[in-house]
Amino acid sequence: MSIFEEVSTFFENYRGDKYVYGTSEEGRPLFAIRVGRGDAVGISQYAIHAREGITALLGLEHIRRGLKGGSVWFLPCTNPDGVKLCEEGVGTVPEENRAALIKINGGRDFSLWKANARGVDLNVNFPAKWGTGVQNRTFPSPESYIGTAPLCAKESRALYDFTLKVQPRFTVSWHTKGEEIYWHFHQPSIRKLRDRKLALALSEATGYPLREAKGSVGGYKDWCIETLKIPAFTVEAGGNALKHPLGRDALPMLIQKNLDAVARLTEVVSWK
Numbered sequence: 001m002s003i004f005e006e007v008s009t010f011f012e013n014y015r016g017d018k019y020v021y022g023t024s025e026e027g028r029p030l031f032a033i034r035v036g037r038g039d040a041v042g043i044s045q046y047a048i049h050a051r052e053g054i055t056a057l058l059g060l061e062h063i064r065r066g067l068k069g070g071s072v073w074f075l076p077c078t079n080p081d082g083v084k085l086c087e088e089g090v091g092t093v094p095e096e097n098r099a100a101l102i103k104i105n106g107g108r109d110f111s112l113w114k115a116n117a118r119g120v121d122l123n124v125n126f127p128a129k130w131g132t133g134v135q136n137r138t139f140p141s142p143e144s145y146i147g148t149a150p151l152c153a154k155e156s157r158a159l160y161d162f163t164l165k166v167q168p169r170f171t172v173s174w175h176t177k178g179e180e181i182y183w184h185f186h187q188p189s190i191r192k193l194r195d196r197k198l199a200l201a202l203s204e205a206t207g208y209p210l211r212e213a214k215g216s217v218g219g220y221k222d223w224c225i226e227t228l229k230i231p232a233f234t235v236e237a238g239g240n241a242l243k244h245p246l247g248r249d250a251l252p253m254l255i256q257k258n259l260d261a262v263a264r265l266t267e268v269v270s271w272k
């Protein structure tokens with residue numbers, strides 16, 4: 001079963017609180033599953049980069065694991081078209097789009113693709129110093145294309161709208177790879193102090209060190225920090241020695257290192 005099918009089946013069979021918060025450019029559902037009770041305190045989102053689809057399966061494990069308190073919306077596959085394109089190839093997009101995508105990609109092997117199925121990198125499509133990143137591109141690409149405007153992609157717009165609706169107290173975004181955690185985006189020092197406490201809890205739970213991303217803008221985490229003024233994290237799961245896209249053989253290690261991370265974060269936020 002492909003990653004997206006696995007997520008879909010899990011969603012269909014899930015008996016708790018669940019919600020389709022939008023659709024992708026190709027009309028695939030964007031799934032959200034809530035674990036825990038009470039006001040949602042967090043959002044944990046996965047697979048915004050196509051070739052990092054393995055994180056969607058980590059998300060399902062996080063849901064199965066549950067929380068010790070609080071509640072979290074889990075968004076296991078925020079870029080379903082991209083994940084399918086990467087895993088299963090160009091046959092997953094409508095016929096009329098295939099030739100253009102192959103041209104953008106420079107061939108039929110989409111295994112390193114990061115964008116959605118329109119060549120927009122969703123994680124540089126958010127209104128947070130949009131378009132000023134050092135690696136930003138201004139034309140459709142396998143990665144780093146910012147789009148024609150912030151939130152022009154249906155998937156990033158849906159994630160943005162859903163986040164505003166939920167009003168989370170933190171967000172965490174799961175990527176591969178590098179075994180490191182990014183946690184700031186120009187927040188003032190008073191908020192840095194607050195956010196660092198959570199970052200350290202996340203670091204302790206995963207064993208991954210904290211890092212500073214230089215010249216990276218327009219990400220979901222960046223927008224959460226800048227506009228919502230909440231702590232937000234990007235976790236790069238999986239060792240750097242692994243090759244993109246991480247295969248299912250890497251999943252046991254990802255789970256082992258990261259299984260308790262979301263529960264831990266929720267616990268620390270709930271104390272406040």
Ligand SMILES: [Zn+2]
Nearest residue numbers: 049052175176
């Ligand atoms: Zn990524």
